[in-house]
Amino acid sequence: MLDHGVLNVPLAKRGDLARQAARSVREENRAQETRIKADRAASRALFLEARKLIEAVSDERMAELGLPHGLTVKQTRAQFVAIARRAPARMIKNFSNELAREASQ
Template sequence: MSIDHGVLNVPLHKRGNIDAEIDRHMAQQRREQRDAAKARAAQWKADKARALVLIDGLSDEQITALAGRARVQKRSVRKNLRDNAGLCPARVVKMLEGLAA
């Protein structure tokens, strides 16, 4: 990397404040991360609500089919689905929407 002597000859107070630029950049990154986290949280809440609605709407035939596929008792299917909806609601929604289709 070569040194640009034209820039080196400019006094420091005229080159700009690199610390202020770094601070602005870091603040912008923190804002973007905070906004992304809020969006993920809102999506998670919406997925969880959708999963719980789908779980409540399951018929006895669907519960029996799920119990057979998962090799668990029928009475524990809804409990397991609710537990999984609290951990990863998007997967539960995807599975139940695929089951309904």
């Protein structure tokens, strides 16, 4: 970790501490970037799965879902896709149940 007491020492007298601190910061930044990329990839995969489930729901059911709000089938799907961008896990759960319900009928 970075020792803030070292910051008050002139650069010429710091020796190896400055290089160690810089290396530590670089390593932390790389680790954070790796975590961010992994999280982004996982989120993207969830979104794509949710979108696939939304597209699998029949047009008739989408029309029923959009009717109370005055939306067409296309608008209803677009609304659900927009929600899936923010909360893909919830849309996966909801539309998995919806598809199971459609299959049982």
